Amino acid sequence: MLFNSFEFLYFLPLIIIGFYILPQKVRWLWLLIGSYYFYMVYEPALVLLLVASTLVDYFCALKIYSAKTQQIKKIFAGTSIAVNVGILIAFKYLFFFSASLASILAYFGIVIPIDEAEQSYHISQILLPVGISFYTFQTMSYTIDVYRGRIKPEKHLGVFALYVAYFPQLVAGPIERASRLLPQLKKKVAINLKNIEQGLIMMAWGFFLKIVVADRLGIYVDEAFANPESPHGFSLILGAFLFCFQIYYDFSAYTTIAIGIAKVLGVDLIQNFNRPIFFTSSADFWKRWHISLMQWMRDYVYRPLVVNLKLKRVPAVLIVFFVVGLWHGANWTFVVWSMLNALLLIAEVSTNTFRSRLFKKLQIPKKIISFLGWFFVFCYLTITLVFFRSSSITTALVYLENMCNLGSLHINILNNYLELFLCLIFIGIVQLIHYYKGNNKVYELVLEQPKHYKWIAYFGYIIIIVLFGINRQSSFIYFQF
Known part of the structure; x- marks a missing residue:
């Protein structure tokens, strides 16, 4: 269901x-x-x-x-x-x-x-x-x-x-x-209006992420990846960029709704995301993304390999990410995606001391270093997600090759600039809210307001869902895993 x-x-x-x-x-x-x-x-x-x-x-x-x-x-x-x-x-x-x-x-x-x-x-x-x-x-x-x-x-x-x-x-x-x-499933739960209100707001936020944002981004992404041989490189770049946010919002939407439902029933589920787009490094990203899976891999795969089998860190990381790739699906595209991320993580950790000394010697401001590091890792993650989204490695390579065709500025493959504009606007809105409230405190935006503002927010939400919701009942991306 x-x-x-x-x-x-x-x-x-x-x-x-x-x-x-x-x-x-x-x-x-x-x-x-x-x-x-x-x-x-x-x-x-x-x-x-x-x-x-x-x-x-x-x-x-x-x-x-x-x-x-x-x-x-x-x-x-x-x-x-x-x-x-x-x-x-x-x-x-x-x-x-x-x-x-x-x-x-x-x-x-x-x-x-x-x-x-x-x-x-x-x-x-x-x-x-x-x-x-x-x-x-x-x-x-x-x-x-x-x-x-x-x-x-x-x-x-x-x-x-x-x-x-x-x-x-x-x-x-x-x-x-x-x-x-x-223990939470066995404890006695009384009606708690505060928890119920928080849970319902989190559910509403999850539905907004899915119906209004992720599914809207998915229309452009589907069109871009359906034509990897397109001569319009910028449209493919935008498709990969939008997929990065689509998969985040789609998966985050599901877990946010799940957390909201459980909250209404008196149960606190683990937060699965911690503002992953605001990472400071590749290692930091994997601490913020799909937290429950990465913690599972740490406790039941990585640590036994390192502690019990005395395996070195590099091969242990490679094994963990290989398992992560296979966990996502029975296709080598997922393995390539995960192994590319493992290589970046290993390179980042291995060169950390060297890079720190180099940047200190060059006297580059820390803010510039941080931004350039974030930008590089974000672009790298976006490129690897092309393999995640593609049906085969060959298709992914074709997509990546044609991303380099920058002779045309054409990006409006849907012939609808309003929808493209809405995609970017909604991404900005969601990221702004996540920046200030994270993935787990969005309900504060409503509950901290006076009572009459709350009702304005509730009616405003209904209007947004009606006007901007994508009515196609598409399944969540992570259902296939």
Whole structure:
């Protein structure tokens, strides 16, 4: 079920009203039923994978906690990881790995009839379960934390199932830790008008980001990337630039709505963004972008590689970003995107001392250095996102090549200067608000105002949505991951 769908407009009020009407002891069941229904709207049969992942991790965690020896703990922890990774491979990467292996073998003259196998077994037709990358990572972190002794296992199967399937963040995150979310799902929640008001405003802001801004940018981006061979380089540059903001606002919109819904229900979800466009370096950007995923990678991939396996920092970073790329999708374009970012991060950290000495010797003002550094990293990130957005590496290279055709100043590929102007204006407005209020305190813009100004803001929001909203109910970009 899409947040920006008409079905959700009926679903959410029913869930909220039922939650506060029902007794505390059965609220978990109400939310669990609602969460499973929310997920089953996409493809009912695929909910079985969600159930399987839930049951495996629930029982593995209990066995880990009660195990008498370290070896038994490792067996059940390994079982949990193997099942979750196996689900990911089977339903997300099977055809990708098969096709990649066939290509490698073909290079050495060994031909595998992958096309015939695909037709026989319908490999490429296997449905990709929505949100599979999010909930498998969330359940794996739970089992690993129990194995590490950081948390105790949840004995209530229903509450644990709700932790895995909690509908606000089930499909596209943020990826929550059991130590944060489980206690909140079990606590007694009373009606708190302040929290409800804050949550509703955050939801409204998320819908604005999605319906008014991200979807508007997407129209231009779709047109630009549909024609990578365009001779108008500036239009392709603008397309890449707008995609940088589209993917940010689209993903930020989802998590903002999710945070708002959870807030109304008395739960605080982790902030997934911290003004990422206002980074000071590549390393700083990755601390601000998709925070829940990058923290997951830090705790469950990077640190085990460095601490347990004694791997050097550079290969560990490369492995982490390779996993990040694959996590985003079964396409080498995502891997190229992530590895290019890894190379920049490594180069930045490796040359930090040298650059500091050089800039000090040249006596260049710090503000100029900061701006030039920001501008370079932003342009680099924008270029790498061309691979993220393209259907293949070849298409991305064609797009990048034609970005260099600067003989024409033509950028208005939609033949609508008003829409292009609105795109830039809305980007400026959003960035200005994020600069002063961040991603998590936007509600202060309304709540800090006198009562009559609040109502003006509410009516103004409705007018903006009606006048400038893009009515195409497009899914969120990160739904495919």
